[in-house]
Amino acid sequence: MRYFTVESFSFDEPGHWSGEYRARHRWHLSGVDCPRYGIWSGLSAFPSVDLSAVDEPVLANPKGPTSLEEYNRLVALVRPFVPPELPVLAGGSFGPMVGTAQGRFGPVTCCPSWELILREDAVELLKAEGLQGIIAVRMELRSRRSTMPALYELEARPLAKLHPDCIGEFKTPACDICGKPESFRLPPKRWLLRSSIPEGLDFFGIKGASPRVVSERFVETVQRLGPSDVHYQELPAAD
């Protein structure tokens, strides 16, 4: 199976679609001020996680970076509601995206690059064709147009790893004080560590990196619905 990352058009590239949304996830963990590394915050988002049972209003209205003590308190509140294989990290967001949308959307939208949005018919087709790893969460969007099709965010679980050879030595080690994972700058030329590819899945994320990965089967299936304003860039794999 071949794999691809999904990339948005550059700003001067003419697209087919006018759709834009302005939305954010329902719950957020703030950044944390770590005594060792200072303030940091990531971009992980797990829209399928429901935190409505957590009685803590600050998750819906985060106030900016917090102390380590407050951060640990919030992580402990959130952790029981997140599947154990998923990380709970500073800057992480949960629940459906809520906001507004306008214009017309193609089958696949990827702007910003760390959010992959599908039109309703794309979700239905991927499921009907039996693709795996499609965790699609309906966005709660208000629109002036009553006929706007529903949009879904795909949850990218960080399952695969970039190959250590393409990351090189520019890594920041993990922090045992605040739980910050090892981090690195996204290398311009990159490939996957083959043994880390979740076999059989048609959509997944990468540990420590924002690009979303789709299978060749995913690309072929959504292209049947017509053009999308995205590029698919092949992501090779090596042992």
Ligand SMILES: [Zn+2]
């Ligand atoms: Zn730390």
